[in-house]
Amino acid sequence: MLNKFKFFLFFYLLVTAFPCKILATPRMSIVYTVSFPSPETHEIQVKMAVTGIHQSHLLLKMPVWIPGSYLIREFSKSVEMLTAEHEDQNLQVHKVAKNEWAVYTPHIHTVIIKYTVYAFERSVQNSFADISHAFLSNPGIFIYPSGMLTTASIVHVLPYKNWTTVSTSLAPIKGDSNTFFAPNYNVLFDSPFEIGNQDLINFKVKNTNYQMVIYGSGNYNKQRMVKDLTRVIEKQTEIFGENPNRNYLFILHNYQQLTGDGLEHLNSSVVELSRDMFTDSTLYHIFLNVMAHEHFHLWNGKRLRPIALGPFNYDRENYTSELWIVEGFTRYYENTTVNRTKLFSVNYYLHELSQNISFVVNQSGRPYESLAEASFDAWIKLYRHNENSANSTINYYNQGALIAMLLDLEIIHDSHGAYRLDDAMRYMYDLYEKKRHRGYTDLEFRTGTEKFTNRNLSKFYKNYINGTLPIDIDHYLNFAGYKLVDENAGTNNPWVGTYTEPINGNLKITEMVRNSSFYQAGLNVNDIITGIDNSPVIDLSAAVKNKKPGDVIGVSALRDGLPMTFKVKLLRRPYVQYHI
Numbered sequence: 001m002l003n004k005f006k007f008f009l010f011f012y013l014l015v016t017a018f019p020c021k022i023l024a025t026p027r028m029s030i031v032y033t034v035s036f037p038s039p040e041t042h043e044i045q046v047k048m049a050v051t052g053i054h055q056s057h058l059l060l061k062m063p064v065w066i067p068g069s070y071l072i073r074e075f076s077k078s079v080e081m082l083t084a085e086h087e088d089q090n091l092q093v094h095k096v097a098k099n100e101w102a103v104y105t106p107h108i109h110t111v112i113i114k115y116t117v118y119a120f121e122r123s124v125q126n127s128f129a130d131i132s133h134a135f136l137s138n139p140g141i142f143i144y145p146s147g148m149l150t151t152a153s154i155v156h157v158l159p160y161k162n163w164t165t166v167s168t169s170l171a172p173i174k175g176d177s178n179t180f181f182a183p184n185y186n187v188l189f190d191s192p193f194e195i196g197n198q199d200l201i202n203f204k205v206k207n208t209n210y211q212m213v214i215y216g217s218g219n220y221n222k223q224r225m226v227k228d229l230t231r232v233i234e235k236q237t238e239i240f241g242e243n244p245n246r247n248y249l250f251i252l253h254n255y256q257q258l259t260g261d262g263l264e265h266l267n268s269s270v271v272e273l274s275r276d277m278f279t280d281s282t283l284y285h286i287f288l289n290v291m292a293h294e295h296f297h298l299w300n301g302k303r304l305r306p307i308a309l310g311p312f313n314y315d316r317e318n319y320t321s322e323l324w325i326v327e328g329f330t331r332y333y334e335n336t337t338v339n340r341t342k343l344f345s346v347n348y349y350l351h352e353l354s355q356n357i358s359f360v361v362n363q364s365g366r367p368y369e370s371l372a373e374a375s376f377d378a379w380i381k382l383y384r385h386n387e388n389s390a391n392s393t394i395n396y397y398n399q400g401a402l403i404a405m406l407l408d409l410e411i412i413h414d415s416h417g418a419y420r421l422d423d424a425m426r427y428m429y430d431l432y433e434k435k436r437h438r439g440y441t442d443l444e445f446r447t448g449t450e451k452f453t454n455r456n457l458s459k460f461y462k463n464y465i466n467g468t469l470p471i472d473i474d475h476y477l478n479f480a481g482y483k484l485v486d487e488n489a490g491t492n493n494p495w496v497g498t499y500t501e502p503i504n505g506n507l508k509i510t511e512m513v514r515n516s517s518f519y520q521a522g523l524n525v526n527d528i529i530t531g532i533d534n535s536p537v538i539d540l541s542a543a544v545k546n547k548k549p550g551d552v553i554g555v556s557a558l559r560d561g562l563p564m565t566f567k568v569k570l571l572r573r574p575y576v577q578y579h580i
């Protein structure tokens, strides 16, 4: 056993050191068959038929992350019972890394690999199967031969007995039902599947065929959705001058809880929605924003992209300092392009921008992390929130959207209205995606923007992208004749500065805001507040409502079960609430 392992380890080191020389077998063909014999167990069966093997050993891998979501998810943790066979003879399989398997293939040219994927994590990044449907998030479904990411494959889906429909943006193979072609693994991993009895809505915008597939009931109105989405898509396409996709698929998952998560793909996107959000005007606006956001990514993020984001390394983190462009600019354009449809009043748009500015200014982590750092560390910070995250990190979605707004105003001002940020985005899309077929570097995005601002942005970058200086937002808003008004100006309300949750009639602290009243008095996360000034407390804000900044209150608490008391000097609530 040990000796065999040593042999595989030797071979593994050999093939990973020289992957191209040993594994370059252009005639390899790969066919996957995905089936769901018992979806109620959340098990997905995958059969991978590989032919054209010309080495004594096949190294198989599974990605550890899914592009668009910057977290190591270790998809291989859900793989079970992986076996390999040739003409009904079992072949030796050894696990050589957390996401790698070595199959011993001496003098063998064809192998059948079989494995099970447990899929019960409901999100846009993970696969899911139950009796009602299956959603395949492909990096967690398909293992691939190491070093062969450019190899084409075929995927054949066998739906569960009463499931009627297989939806994916992969090209169907004519004549073979539920069979699809992936020209390479980058495309396969970026083309999720929805399989079940989903509602299907087809529409066309200019030269692109759109399909919306909806899992889960909901109070949606198909005609209204198509009409409104068409306008959003038209406004977005005008910015870049073309839609590079002939076909685009929206996969919608309707659930009970209020949500609005999404994940962009090359020519599709997956969004999680609340099934009752389509009739309330505010919630319907959120629905359109989520759809606009994911759709805008087909340009910004999937094609116009930082150089680190494609082609991808699926084995590890892919670091970039530009997620504030990928996500922040997309957040800005989600609001802006929905506003351009004129489906809602411009006041709604100004309210969204105001809320975003207030959010950015109120972040307690703002002095401690720049936009570039927040992007780079997304893997260990934004996607791994803990009780101290708000104190030490910023949100590059919101702050990046603010930067996009400032640059848009700057360009309009500097060019006397001849250009706006749209023109810079289109210029860089044409240059890096269409002409050079690669991502941009940090400097290239900056110099591309400078062509339209007509001024050097090095100080802007130093202060606001790589630095943490407060931004004079009014300076930019003034270009459009606007200014910020703080509705909290002149207020003198006491500030507790904690987040709590009820526990056995008391309040447990879940987050402490840095430098707040309770923070300075020495209270901690996980302390259980049992009273204020010797009275029970069920609502902290209500308990200090009649106090003023400067007042001192006595707080009784339990820490790890032991009683403690604190004297808390209340500070003034420092938050802004702007309107433009």
Ligand SMILES: [Zn+2]
Pocket (backbone or CB within 6 Å): 264, 293, 297, 326, 327, 330
């Ligand atoms: Zn996004």
